[in-house]
Amino acid sequence: MRKVVVILPTFNEKANIRKFAEEVLAQEKNLPGWRIEVLIVDSRSPDGTGEIAQNLTKENPRIHFLNVGRGLGVALIEGHTYSLNHLKPDVLAQLDADGQVEVDIVPRLVKVIEEGYDLAIGSRFVPGGKNKLSLSRKIFSAGSSFVCRFIMGPWDIKEFGNSARAFTPKLFNKINLERLPWREKTFIIQPAFLNEAILAGANYKEIPLVFKNRAEGYSKNKVINYTYDVFTYAIDARLHKWGINFSFFKATRRAKTLIKFGLVGFTGTFVDFLFYKLFIWYLGMPPATSKGFSTEVAIINNFTLNNIWTFRHRKTSKNIFQRFLSFQMVSLVGLGIAVGIVKGLDLMFGSGYIDLGFRKLAYNNFYFFATIPPVMIWNFVVNHYFTWKHEEEVIT
Ligand SMILES: Nc1nc2c(ncn2[C@@H]2O[C@H](COP(=O)(O)OP(=O)(O)OP(=O)(O)O)[C@@H](O)[C@H]2O)c(=O)[nH]1
Ligand SMILES: [Mg+2]
Structure with missing residues (x-):
């Protein structure tokens, strides 16, 4: 039998x-x-x-x-x-x-x-x-x-x-x-x-x-994730058959984290910009001060989304408070970089505006967006390698 x-x-x-x-x-x-x-x-x-x-x-x-x-x-x-x-x-x-x-x-x-x-x-x-x-x-x-x-x-x-x-x-x-x-x-x-x-x-x-x-x-199948995986895995397997041993599947998984982090940063930018303008309009704050407060609101927004979405699967030995503290410190350095950039630009160009004919666009808008690329790079690198560092053996 x-x-x-x-x-x-x-x-x-x-x-x-x-x-x-x-x-x-x-x-x-x-x-x-x-x-x-x-x-x-x-x-x-x-x-x-x-x-x-x-x-x-x-x-x-x-x-x-x-x-x-x-x-x-x-x-x-x-x-x-x-x-x-x-x-x-x-x-x-x-x-x-x-x-x-x-x-x-x-x-x-x-x-x-x-x-x-x-x-x-x-x-x-x-x-x-x-x-x-x-x-x-x-x-x-x-x-x-x-x-x-x-x-x-x-x-x-x-x-x-x-x-x-x-x-x-x-x-x-x-x-x-x-x-x-x-x-x-x-x-x-x-x-x-x-x-x-x-x-x-x-x-x-x-x-x-x-x-x-x-x-x-x-159903437990996740259509979007599966489609993404099928494409990246199929390409990986094809490269392997051609003798190219580049781990495309794994590499694109890493890129997925960066893409998610970028999207969270994008929502954070909206939150940040919204509060930056609200503080200037309603509280009469100077641009650099307003940027300080609006950034803190965005930090809380970004931490929450990164923790429940971007880095959800990371096994880390830090508890949520340690992660928040770390994220906060990283962001504060980022904030320092951003405030420095806004302050520097404000000193250089002052509080003028560009007249578009149909409306006037204040310089402070440009100061805001100039801070995004350097701060985003700083934040991703440190949070990826430190705050949500993946540790195989988690001792709890
Ligand atoms: N042990 C285990 N089984 C799983 C897991 N995910 C899915 N399954 C099982 O795998 C089988 C296929 O999953 P389904 O959710 O039926 O996927 P599907 O057939 O593509 O989707 P439907 O057509 O809606 O049923 C089912 O028997 C599930 O219970 C898992 O994480 N662990
Ligand atoms: Mg099924």
């Missing part, structure tokens, strides 16, 4: 998991000579999926359970590793746990491995496959697979997107996990795993599957 272990990754799937795990196990009748077991890999779902899954393991010895950190890639890679070490399967398989894919795919994937292939890929885009999603989702899934085929290759694979796959332990062990971005929180693991499996020499076959709308629960 041979054994296949199907990984079911779950995050908030309490309405689906029991029914779906049982449906997968029931497919054993369509797979003579094989024992099907499932390993539910949950990322500490707040809805209690983990507890349901743990109870299932007590009811049925063919159901196993593993707790992991967040991310589909983490669930799949840690799941297969655990399965290999503890459950000793002859074939590894994986499937979304929300019941979107018709479960007859499980025996069909395993049969492809029996034929001698080492990777079986479930696909909506080969004859017999169906994608029964809404039009916008259809465009999204077809589009992202097309980008992968076209930029990354190979062209003969039509579906890079969903998780329904089976493969041999031998192939899994040959995959270069160092290069595979499996810790990323998006679904990039799906195309990336195929790419690395093929680089590891996989002999693959695509077979049709039917993909329906979810019956219960909600």
